[in-house]
Amino acid sequence: MAAENKSRIVIYSQDGLGLGHLRRNSRLSQRLLAEARESSVLLLADSPVAPFFRLPDGVDHIKLPSIRKIRAGVWRPTRLRIETEELRLLRAALLRDAVLNFRPDLVLVDHMPVGAQGELLPALAALKHSLPECSIVLGLRDILDTENVIVDTWKRDGAYDALRRYYDRVLIYGTRDLFDTARTYRLPETARGIHYCGYVAGEDPIQPASEIRRQIPFDRKQFVLVAAGGGADGHSLMRAYLGAVRSLGCRADFATLMAVGVNARPELFRELTAEARGLPVQVVPYLEDYTSWLAAADLIVCMAGYNTLSEVCAFRKKALVVPRSGPSAEQRMRAQLFAKRAMIDMIDPRDLSPSSLAQRLVADLERDDYPAKDTGIDTSGTRQAVARLLELVGIRACGVTV
Numbered sequence: 497m498a499a500e501n502k503s504r505i506v507i508y509s510q511d512g513l514g515l516g517h518l519r520r521n522s523r524l525s526q527r528l529l530a531e532a533r534e535s536s537v538l539l540l541a542d543s544p545v546a547p548f549f550r551l552p553d554g555v556d557h558i559k560l561p562s563i564r565k566i567r568a569g570v571w572r573p574t575r576l577r578i579e580t581e582e583l584r585l586l587r588a589a590l591l592r593d594a595v596l597n598f599r600p601d602l603v604l605v606d607h608m609p610v611g612a613q614g615e616l617l618p619a620l621a622a623l624k625h626s627l628p629e630c631s632i633v634l635g636l637r638d639i640l641d642t643e644n645v646i647v648d649t650w651k652r653d654g655a656y657d658a659l660r661r662y663y664d665r666v667l668i669y670g671t672r673d674l675f676d677t678a679r680t681y682r683l684p685e686t687a688r689g690i691h692y693c694g695y696v697a698g699e700d701p702i703q704p705a706s707e708i709r710r711q712i713p714f715d716r717k718q719f720v721l722v723a724a725g726g727g728a729d730g731h732s733l734m735r736a737y738l739g740a741v742r743s744l745g746c747r748a749d750f751a752t753l754m755a756v757g758v759n760a761r762p763e764l765f766r767e768l769t770a771e772a773r774g775l776p777v778q779v780v781p782y783l784e785d786y787t788s789w790l791a792a793a794d795l796i797v798c799m800a801g802y803n804t805l806s807e808v809c810a811f812r813k814k815a816l817v818v819p820r821s822g823p824s825a826e827q828r829m830r831a832q833l834f835a836k837r838a839m840i841d842m843i844d845p846r847d848l849s850p851s852s853l854a855q856r857l858v859a860d861l862e863r864d865d866y867p868a869k870d871t872g873i874d875t876s877g878t879r880q881a882v883a884r885l886l887e888l889v890g891i892r893a894c895g896v897t898v
Contacts, residue, residue, distance in 0.1 A: 502534040503889045506600040508591070510612050511543040515726040515758065517606050519803050520637075520669070520696050522549040524604070527699065527882040529554045531893045538598050540591060542612075544574060545726075545758050558594055560587050563612060567823050568641065568649045571612055580613075588615040595619045596626060601889045603632045607640065609655040609663070617654070620662040631664045631688075631888040635881065636677055637802045638670030638695070639833075641824045646681050659684050666690040667884055669802075669877045674833055688888065691898075693881040694874030696803075697810035698787045708792035714751035714776040718861055721793035723786070725801045727757015731764055732848065733818050737797060738771045739850030740857055750861060752777040753789065795861055797853075800827035800842075805834060810875040812867055814841070816853075816860050821845040838868040 505528060511517040518541055525537045529552050541547060542560035551557070561583055562574035573583045591611070595603065596619075603623065610617050623630050640646050650656055659666070665688035668677045672692045677683070683690055709719055722737050724730020734754060741748045754777055756765045769779045783789050790796060791811045798804050800819035808815045817840045819827035828845075835842040841860050843852060874880075883893035 501532045501891055503532055503536075503601040503886075503891065504598060505535060505537045505885075505889075506595055506598060506603045507537060507539050508603070508605045508611065508616065509539060509541040509543070509546075510606065510608055511541065511546075515543065515545070515548065516637075516801050516803050518543045518546060518548060521604075521606055522547070522551065523696060523698060523878055524635075524881060524885075525555045526552055527878050528885065531882055531886055532889075532891050538594070538600070540594060542587075548758065558590070560590060563587075565612075565823070568645050569613075569652060584613045584615055587612075588618050591616060592619040592622050596622055599627060600630055602885060603630060604885060605632065605634050605663075607634075607636055609634055609650070609658045610653050614653055617658065620658060624662055632662050633665045633667060633885060633888070634659065634663050635667045635669060636681075638668070638675050638677055639802075639826050639829050640677075640681065641826050642829070643680050645825070650681070656682075656684060659686065664688045665884065665888065667881050668692045669694070669696045669881060671695070671872065671874050673872055674837070675829075691880075691884050693884060694877035695806040695809065696877035696881060697806040697875040699878055700787055702791045703785065703788040705792035708788055712751050712753060713778060716749060716751040716776060718750040718794040719792065720750055720752045720795045720797060720857070720861075721789055722752060722754040722797045723783075723790075723804065724755075724757055724799050725804060727755075727760030727764075727782070729820060730757055730760065730799060732845075733797070733799065734764075734768055735771070736848050736850050736853050738768065738775065738777065740854035741775050741777060743850050743854050744858070747858060748776060750776070750794070753783075753793075754779045755783045755786070755789075756781055758782045795857075797857070800831035800834075802830070805830060805840070806875060806877070809834075809839060809867070809871065809873045814860055814863065814866060816841045816843065816856055818843045818845055818848055818853075837871055838866045839871050839873065841866065 509521040537555040539557040544562045547557045563571045564574045796815040819831040831842045834840045883896035883898045
């Protein structure tokens, strides 16, 4: 076991599309270091823009060659012009060497028990053989995909066997009452249990809303934030939004800040900037202090990514949500669950058009019947998850009972 407040921790973060996993794991890293200041966290990430978020002293990263998901269980290299299997073997070797040389006390694997294409299996086996005292934890967001897709994929990839053989604990970043992740995906019990931690939302201090609104170059009473996560697939929503604002004419008596996303193609940013000319819309590539902008907005127009909706709930903001149409059903499932509890308003992506969006924009800015006052959603997931992690290395987190 590690000395008190001094542990070595590895986090595996696979994030081929968007910034969701990287953002969540960066938050967990920050909280881990706040609770165990002398510890070291090594982030193993493959996002094309990793590490992107500012990391505190004590956290560093290894950037794996990026891959992108084609469909469940099928991946392709993002940039390298090599065969998929060749890249899988390269990544697997990098992962195994990294964990063995770093010699962690604790490993947190994000959302994929065996990694993409089983690439983590050699590292997991080597850890159990060479460092049997190292605790291995699986962290899962609330919803992964439909039950059949995940169960079939995990059976084929050997994920259930890996959970039984290598893992000590499972953390679920969600609320059982909203979605029973463990039952839906048939998670086997582990030695140190399965724990629902609540939703992982940001803990960074936010700027006063008045300071944020002062930066908007339009003198309007209300302010809408439009964002699509990393931006890799938010173009349909953003084009529809600009069409909606233009169709409203003088009824568009609100200002808009549109954050295109760091993963968006440069030509999309140029196209949206040109389309926004003459409208009360400011287009930016991304926001450094996204949470402050979200907290200051009267309405959020967004997709249904885990981090976005976690923060919408944490700050009790009105949100008009258009979930990603595919390839995974994750966002549609989450949006439907949240809408059913009156936490958000939702437009099905099949019904998205400038006219449908314009109608809902005007209505949602006027509505005061959502979000519901008592949603039953716990957004203390960052603290709860970190407490459950540090418990495994003998460190007690401040102010959290586990």
